[in-house]
Amino acid sequence: MSFFKRWKKERDFQRLYQEQNEFIRAALYWVGPYEIKDELVQDTFLKAWNSWDRFQGDSSMKTWLYRIAMNCAKDALRKKNFHESFDEEKGEGSTAVLPENADLENREEFLFLLNKLSFEHREVLVLTYYLGHTIKEIADLTKRPEGTIKSQLHYAKKFFEEEMKNNEEVAI
Amino acid sequence: MKDSKLKSLFEKHSEELVTPKSEWKEIKEKTRLVPLPQRLGVRMGIAFTLVCLFTYTLSPSFTGNSVNENELVEYMLEDSIPHEDEFQPLLETSLSSL
Numbered sequence: 001m002s003f004f005k006r007w008k009k010e011r012d013f014q015r016l017y018q019e020q021n022e023f024i025r026a027a028l029y030w031v032g033p034y035e036i037k038d039e040l041v042q043d044t045f046l047k048a049w050n051s052w053d054r055f056q057g058d059s060s061m062k063t064w065l066y067r068i069a070m071n072c073a074k075d076a077l078r079k080k081n082f083h084e085s086f087d088e089e090k091g092e093g094s095t096a097v098l099p100e101n102a103d104l105e106n107r108e109e110f111l112f113l114l115n116k117l118s119f120e121h122r123e124v125l126v127l128t129y130y131l132g133h134t135i136k137e138i139a140d141l142t143k144r145p146e147g148t149i150k151s152q153l154h155y156a157k158k159f160f161e162e163e164m165k166n167n168e169e170v171a172i
Numbered sequence: 173m174k175d176s177k178l179k180s181l182f183e184k185h186s187e188e189l190v191t192p193k194s195e196w197k198e199i200k201e202k203t204r205l206v207p208l209p210q211r212l213g214v215r216m217g218i219a220f221t222l223v224c225l226f227t228y229t230l231s232p233s234f235t236g237n238s239v240n241e242n243e244l245v246e247y248m249l250e251d252s253i254p255h256e257d258e259f260q261p262l263l264e265t266s267l268s269s270l
Contacts, residue, residue: 010205017199021191029189030182038192042199049203107185129175130182160178 013049016061021045023062023131024069030114030126032073033080040076044069059140066141074119104164113163121156124149 021041028040047068055064104110114122123142127133135153139146199205 013203013205014196017196021195025191026186026189029186038195042195042202045199046202049199104181105184110181110185125178126182129178130186157178 009052013045013052016048016065017045020062020065024065026131027066027123027126028069028073030130031070031119031123033076034111036076040069040072043072047072063141067143070123070142077119113160116163117156117159120144121152121159124152125156128153 024044025037025041028044029037032040044065048065051068055061104113114125117125120142124138127138127141128135133141135146135149138144138149142149
């Protein structure tokens with residue numbers, strides 16, 4: 001690779017990190033395994049660097065990077081779930097119930113509930129309510145139809161409402 | 173659950189979302205990104221060394237062009253011819269043997 005080509009690649013890569021670092025961190029913070037969130041951000045940027053020349057430009061850099069990040073998160077969750085496969089209390093779709101008098105103002109309990117949702121539902125919820133993206137933007141980022149995003153969002157909200165409602169009934 | 177409630181919950185629980193200060197440095201190390209001035213410095217150092225080597229190999233002291241070839245041959249032969257005082261006894265010995 002010529003000196004100037006490499007210099008341009010480094011300059012663009014640094015710019016991408018500066019512009020998208022916070023967005024990627026925020027998305028991974030809620031969607032990926034919490035314990036290794038910083039490692040996942042690094043992994044995402046390293047993978048982006050290594051596959052830089054394969055970027056075709058058919059989507060925006062942000063979308064491309066986001067998809068790399070989500071693949072990193074899925075891989076990490078797969079590994080985590082494999083290790084925790086004997087523990088029914090943990091992991092996506094677990095049947096464990098929210099403790100009585102659960103308070104969503106408590107971070108652990110909020111995460112507990114969030115982690116009971118599937119990866120895609122969690123992703124849509126975070127992109128909408130935390131990162132403030134519109135349905136169209138989420139559809140572009142995730143490459144899923146707008147209708148699917150709408151129904152996933154509806155389901156995720158309903159899930160939260162029902163879990164809280166059940167919890168209140170149990171508490172009474 | 174109201175949208176605003178969900179928003180506020182996400183915001184409340186993401187207070188510790190901070191970028192580690194050394195993150196970019198670590199990424200740079202792992203991708204072997206070296207700052208441009210530093211890289212230019214290394215390249216200029218290599219170029220300077222090459223120029224020095226090139227100049228030295230072309231210099232007269234290296235190629236030997238500064239020495240007159242005839243003088244050098246004479247100098248080398250000088251030692252192989254016996255001196256006059258050594259030559260006389262040798263000649264006499266040779267003649268007497270005849």
